[in-house]
Amino acid sequence: xxxxxxxxxxxxxxxxxxxxxxxxxxxxxxxxxxxxxxxxxxxxxxxxxxxxxxxxxxxxxxxxxxxxxxxxxxxxxxxxxxxxxxxxxxxxxxxxxxxxxxxxxxxxxxxxxxxxxxxxxxxxxxxxxxxxxxxxxxxxxxxxxxxxxxxxxxxxxxxxxxxxxxxxxxxxxxxxxxxxxxxxxxxxxxxxxxxxxxxxxxxxxxxxxxxxxxxxxxxxxxxxxxxxxxxxxxxxxxxxxxxxxxxxxxxxxxxxxxxxxxxxxxxxxxxxxxxxxxxxxxxxxxxxxxxxxxxxxxxxxxxxxxxxxxxxxxx
Amino acid sequence: xxxxxxxxxxxxxxxxxxxxxxxxxxxxxxxxxxxxxxxxxxxxxxxxxxxxxxxxxxxxxxxxxxxxxxxxxxxxxxxxxxxxxxxxxxxxxxxxxxxxxxxxxxxxxxxxxxxxxxxxxxxxxxxxxxxxxxxxxxxxxxxxxxxxxxxxxxxxxxxxxxxxxxxxxxxxxxxxxxxxxxxxxxxxxxxxxxxxxxxxxxxxxxxxxxxxxxxxxxxxxxxxxxxxxxxxxxxxxxxxxxxxxxxxxxxxxxxxxxxxxxxxxxxxxxxxxxxxxxxxxxxxxxxxxxxxxxxxxxxxxxxxxxxxxxxxxxxxxxxxxxxxxxxxxxxxxxxxxxxxxxxxxxxxxxxxxxxxxxxxxxxxxxxxxxxxxxxxxx
Numbered sequence: 001x002x003x004x005x006x007x008x009x010x011x012x013x014x015x016x017x018x019x020x021x022x023x024x025x026x027x028x029x030x031x032x033x034x035x036x037x038x039x040x041x042x043x044x045x046x047x048x049x050x051x052x053x054x055x056x057x058x059x060x061x062x063x064x065x066x067x068x069x070x071x072x073x074x075x076x077x078x079x080x081x082x083x084x085x086x087x088x089x090x091x092x093x094x095x096x097x098x099x100x101x102x103x104x105x106x107x108x109x110x111x112x113x114x115x116x117x118x119x120x121x122x123x124x125x126x127x128x129x130x131x132x133x134x135x136x137x138x139x140x141x142x143x144x145x146x147x148x149x150x151x152x153x154x155x156x157x158x159x160x161x162x163x164x165x166x167x168x169x170x171x172x173x174x175x176x177x178x179x180x181x182x183x184x185x186x187x188x189x190x191x192x193x194x195x196x197x198x199x200x201x202x203x204x205x206x207x208x209x210x211x212x213x214x215x216x217x218x219x220x221x222x223x224x225x226x227x228x229x230x231x232x233x234x235x236x237x238x239x240x241x242x243x244x245x246x247x248x249x250x251x252x253x254x255x256x257x258x259x260x261x262x263x264x265x266x267x268x269x270x271x272x273x274x275x276x277x278x279x280x281x282x283x284x285x286x287x288x289x290x291x292x293x294x295x296x297x298x299x300x301x302x303x304x305x306x307x308x309x310x311x312x313x314x315x
Numbered sequence: 316x317x318x319x320x321x322x323x324x325x326x327x328x329x330x331x332x333x334x335x336x337x338x339x340x341x342x343x344x345x346x347x348x349x350x351x352x353x354x355x356x357x358x359x360x361x362x363x364x365x366x367x368x369x370x371x372x373x374x375x376x377x378x379x380x381x382x383x384x385x386x387x388x389x390x391x392x393x394x395x396x397x398x399x400x401x402x403x404x405x406x407x408x409x410x411x412x413x414x415x416x417x418x419x420x421x422x423x424x425x426x427x428x429x430x431x432x433x434x435x436x437x438x439x440x441x442x443x444x445x446x447x448x449x450x451x452x453x454x455x456x457x458x459x460x461x462x463x464x465x466x467x468x469x470x471x472x473x474x475x476x477x478x479x480x481x482x483x484x485x486x487x488x489x490x491x492x493x494x495x496x497x498x499x500x501x502x503x504x505x506x507x508x509x510x511x512x513x514x515x516x517x518x519x520x521x522x523x524x525x526x527x528x529x530x531x532x533x534x535x536x537x538x539x540x541x542x543x544x545x546x547x548x549x550x551x552x553x554x555x556x557x558x559x560x561x562x563x564x565x566x567x568x569x570x571x572x573x574x575x576x577x578x579x580x581x582x583x584x585x586x587x588x589x590x591x592x593x594x595x596x597x598x599x600x601x602x603x604x605x606x607x608x609x610x611x612x613x614x615x616x617x618x619x620x621x622x623x624x625x626x627x628x629x630x631x632x633x634x635x636x637x638x639x640x641x642x643x644x645x646x647x648x649x650x651x652x653x654x655x656x657x658x659x660x661x662x663x664x665x666x667x668x669x670x671x672x673x674x675x676x677x678x679x680x681x682x683x684x685x686x687x688x689x690x691x692x693x
Contacts (some may be wrong), residue, residue: 211414219410234421
């Protein structure tokens, strides 16, 4: 009855109204993607096909306003893959890509080793403690990421707090060199990305039905066996999600390696920064970014598919 | 069938038989809360024993102590004469079927059933045959390779049963095993459970809040309330001879009439219960005394209802039809007496509805014999 009423008043077929609404709802996320992802990416791609030039902005050719279709055609004919070819010629770039992927993989392993016990502890904590623990995991996000990484310089430095405590306690007689090494980079990454590992694992562990563990014990498992045979396999979706959430941003990370890493720490994010701001070679930097994105598309697609599979399994 | 079985199988009446499980003055406290209060109970081999009670009565705690997930605060639990307080759950010859079934979602049906066997000392090569045997028992061979989320609720229930029986435990605990099934499936499954129990001869202990389920499947029922056992008896005796108001009221439908003993004859007592209404005549229980407060309990199906005062009934009281509850196979008449007490009388619907003898506001007589009800003093 309500439908008939609405039909009379608005004079628009409710079916069409429904379709319009659906189109509107779908258009919001797609518009978002178009505006904030596709268009910027197209601009980066365009710059990567251009040549460096002494101009502002520092590349050529550029599309002149009012030049019409001919101007667009002119532009297209002057594009080339020179920058991408250059990336393959200088070993610095593929070494940086490989090194970034390697550092990201190692970081994922460390983050998992630190994050899983934290998530497990949170999930096993009593109900009144869980919000507090959750808060403690999220709390670091409330201060600037940059400031927190700077703070690690104060901790890890030769005269830093860590060395002072170790010297004072007599465990070491000479200060450890940690800052400006890969170790410092790993510490910084594990620290920064820990919540991305902890939260998805916690989400799966928290859902875990305690009856399953009791059933496993009832059927002859020790506590440890029950953990390996039940808890670990059932928390796998959270572990996979956490690993992707850490791996993907760490590959392109540049703040941590530039602040905590040394001259030997080679990461593609740092290379990109140098090309962009030190060399002011925007086209080459853009090419580095495009390749980085292409490398990351593989894990991103895998991650999406895994998420989708898990959602289907839950239904 | 049940009555026959009870005649053959009644180890609790035989003073020579040893119980498989013995609770001796067991108390369990959680902080200030006493879940089990000084409880003593025997369960015999091959019994199908039901723990029945409302939620929070302690029946689940009792079961979890048998499984090993809780330890008694005081007292002792013995299994086959051995104290099991310090034996962890994975070392007990006891298996449990969980209310949630607790099937492992990442394992196939067959792997779920094999789970316990793989942790036992059964040789690896014998496991598949045992799994197949168990799946045959619950008629799930076809579904061996499915995951739990790919089968129906009733099938999951059977997997849970097969898994908990696979290790051939001395004692199987069933925690509300049929609670999640719809009524029809539940009734079918009750009989299947009984068949399986009889076939295997395993001792079953079932926890349930559904009195019909307990009455159907169990050889004996323990009615629990507030951490204590109110009564342990066969289903027939629990229903026909409840020991207290609580048990009478909890099991089935009952009319409870409060009164006091007016006179005691050899086999009969008279109970005064309402001014201006005749005393009730009832069979005398042992050791009853004049003047004692008591409660007369009578089941609705033992109350007759008629338009005229019946000549030969020991008790007949006039009233008016207040409500009729139509249940299909029978109707429950709520008859209001002159003192406001409502008596429920249940009558089988032998005639079609249109030709029913009484309707609302009719004056009727409710009547019952002296032996139809029970005088309760607790």
